[in-house]
Amino acid sequence: MFDKIKIMTALAGIAGLAGLAMSGAALASAEEDAAKLGTTLTPWGAEKEGNKDGTIPAYTGPIKPPASYDPKKPGVRPDPFAGEKPLFSIDARNVDKYADKVSEGNKAMMKKYPTYRMDIYPSHRTVNYPKYVLDNTKKNVGQCKTVADGLQVENCYAGFPFPFPKTGSEVMWNRLWKFDAYMMESAGMTGTVVDTQGNRTVTGVGKMWIDYPIYNPAKTTPVALNETYGRIRIDYTDPARKAGEKLIVLDGVDMVGVGRKAFSYLPGQRRVKLAPDIAYDTPSPTGGGAGTVDEAAVWYGSLDRYNFKLIGKKEMYIPYNAYKIRDPQQCPSSVAMKTKNHLNPDCMRWELHRVWVVEATLKPGKRNVYAKRTLYWDEDMPGIGISDNYDSTGQIYRTTHSLPISLYETQGHSTDEWVTYDLATGNYARQEDVTDTGGWIVTPPKPSSFFTPEALAGEGVR
Structure with missing residues (x-):
């Protein structure tokens, strides 16, 4: 019996030493990774150098505004690349030549619509992050981790949670915590649907605020599990049937115990109610x-209904530096959406960039109209990309594209505008479009009380 105890004690000691060795190795690995940030890699973990062909450039710094930019109109950002011409175009006639860099959704669009094309422009890496976001990203190396089957994170500062993502869930958390700005607003966020005859219908117009409270520059501690990482508010003004409606959406870090909370004010009822349906499909x-x-802004919400598999990184043509389609002088909404079945190709800009590829498969017993999604996320701006969304028969149902830009007046980006193409009906929807209404403007943060049901109730008159 005594010998058995000695053996067990010895084994426990060996196991403890092995654990210490493993933790020491992990620490050393994390330190090596952290040392790469800002040296061989960008400060957020992307490949700093360009590709071998020179078709993706090295990252050399943020974009500079063109001379035509007027700081008095900060939301109107003229195209800094207006003088560039497409290198070439991709359509149904030559897509096979570029098939490895074109998403399946775009291939399906070309097959169905002969007028759909992608004009490929020179690539520009234009991201611009504040120092505190980059400092926090470095702190996350080896410390930040997912728990609860990827539905929570812990020990994470407000930056890129995972500059060296190893799993699909980690890439998705980078998307959820994307940095655009601490707070921005628009006086006229607009949603529009274009039918198969080319008829445009405005589905909603309103003042909108987008807030990421975790990105308070004064915050010096890791983001707590009970915090809200993102919140929006919309006060609708048009069309008449929606005028007076208000909506608040709050997304919590804890997707298990808290998740999303949404509240709506309906002027006909003069009351605020929970809106649990503002989620999922x-x-x-x-x-x-x-x-x-x-699928708002390509992905919006909880990760709990899908398994996320990281396929890897590859070069893809994605919408990028979408200044032209967001410039009221070049492509007002009447021009950008004058075409049926898809946005006006003359207004679109496509560039070659490296993207993380994530495959989302619906979990057994969970429900969503999309049984599978293939998501492509840019390595520099994790909030932009493409999602190809498949139905239960394995056919592409819809494909969603972001329409992103980087800001001129401050560090940050605007990545929440998007378009969804419904291949089943031939309709498409462009949402959070602010081209004709002054653009997105970075503003001082609102108090937390602004994003509460009490605020909606107190202001809710029609």
Whole structure:
């Protein structure tokens, strides 16, 4: 018996030493990774150098505004690349030549619509992050981790949670915590649906605020599990049937115990109510049937209904530096959406960039109209990319594209505008479009009370 105890004690000691060795190795590995940030890699973990062909440039610094930019109109950002011409175009006639760099959704669009094309421009890496976001990203190396089957994170500062993502869930958390700005607003966020005849229907117009409270520059501690990482508020003004409606959406770090909370004010009822349907595959409130809530801005919401598999990184043509389609002088909404079945290709800009590829597969027993999604996320701006969304038969149902830009007046980006193409109906929806209404403007943060049901109730008159 005594010998058995000695053996067990010895084994426990060996195990403890092995654990210390492993933790020491992990620490050393984390230190090596952290040392790469800002040296061989960008400060957020992307490949700093360009590709071998020179078709993706090295990152050399943020974008500079063109001379035509007027700081007195900060939301109107002229195209800094207006003088550039497409290198070439991709359509149904030559897509096979570029097939490895074109998403399946775009291939399906070309097959169905002969007028759909992608004009490929020179690539520009234009991201611009504040120092505190980059400092926090470095702190996350080896410390930040997912728990609860990827539905929570812990020991994470407000930056890139995972500059060296190893799993699909980690890439998705980078998306959820994307940095655009601490707070921005628009006086006229607009949703529009275009039908198969080219008829445009405005589905919603309103003042909108987008707030990321975790990105308070004064915050010096890791983001707590009980915090809200993102919140929005919309006060609708048009069309008449929606005028006076208000909506608040709050997304918590804890997707298990808290998740999303949404509240709506309906002027006809003069009361605020919980809005649990503002989630998952509920039709988008301003999508006109051509999109779901959770494909807003390519992905919007909880990760709990899918398994996320990291396929790897590859070069893809994605919408990028979408200044032209967001410039009221070049492509006002009447021009950008004058075409049926898809946005006006003359207004679109496509560039070659490296993207993380994530495959999302619906979990057994979970429900969503999309049985599978393939998501492509840019290595520099994790909030932009493409999602190809498949139905239960394995056919592409819809494809969603972001329409991103980097800001001129401050560090940050605007990545929440998007378009969804419904291949089943031929309709498409462009949402959070502010081209004709002054653009997105970075503003001082609102108090937390502004994003509460009490605030909606107190202001709710029609």
